[in-house]
Amino acid sequence: MSQNIYDDPNFFAGYATLDRSVKGLDGAPEWPAIQEMLPPLAGLRTVDLGCGYGWFCRCARDQGAADVIGYDLSSRMLGRAQEMTDGEGITYRCEDLQNLTLAANSCDLVYSSLALHYLPDIAPLLTTVYQALTPGGVLVFSAEHPIYTAPLQQGWRLDENGQKSWPVSHYQQEGERISNWFADGVKKQHRKLASWINALVAAGLVVEHLDEWGPTAQQIAANPALDEEKERPMIFLLRARKPV
DSSP states (O other): OOOOGGGSHHHHHHHTTSHHHHSGGGGSTTHHHHHHHSOOOTTOEEEEETOTTOHHHHHHHHTTOSEEEEEESOHHHHHHHHHHOOSSSEEEEEOOGGGOOOOTTOEEEEEEESOGGGOSOOHHHHHHHHHHEEEEEEEEEEEEOHHHHOSSSOOOEEOTTOOEEOOOOSTTOOEEEEEOSSSTTEEEEEOOHHHHHHHHHHHTOEEEEEEOOOOOHHHHHHOGGGGGGGSSOSEEEEEEEOOO
16 A cells, blocks of 8 residues: 555645646646657547646646546545546546556556655556557656665755755665655655666566656756756656557
8 A cells, every 4th residue: 555645634735835736737847858758649548647636637638638547546636636627538536556457458658747656566557557558558757766765864965165965875775765745754665777677677668768857957047946956866757668
């Protein structure tokens, strides 16, 4: 069973203040890079794993996706998604991704934004995704980067010149990491980048593109708070495909 931290009132209230909560996809600085990795959405049967407020679900529908299903463990998040969604073409379902089942050959695109690093074991879900994708179908997801998740206590260090650095320790020791982010005791999982890649390969997926994302100079100029993100990758973006 995955931790359902998003139903914690304090966490939910804090998360609601983030740019990506207020502004949607345009509030996520990595969104332009993700867009370049996505196939044209028109006509695709699409699944969003950890759909949150449903921003991507609505984007896919509005771009002509044939069918859109958003899964999330948090009933609070799904409630907000329903409130923000007008019209038809999207189904929201409350499910634990750790135990998710999907019908074989039922979707053309599986998408996930910053959700998979919460799962204690990624292998079952990737097997499910492989079986659910049609031949040639695509998985596009983002997750916290192992350089970011590795230390037992995440945080910047500042040298005497004011230069920030992100300490990388316990990289080889995979497993649970506890962070205090909007609420105490938020559980996430640290996996080496090799473990992510090998899990995808073991599931039968072909890795096509990996982006250890960082902001562009233009993004930093527009939003100086992003400047520190050039010092280390906080997230990675990945596209994989089911062979034809």
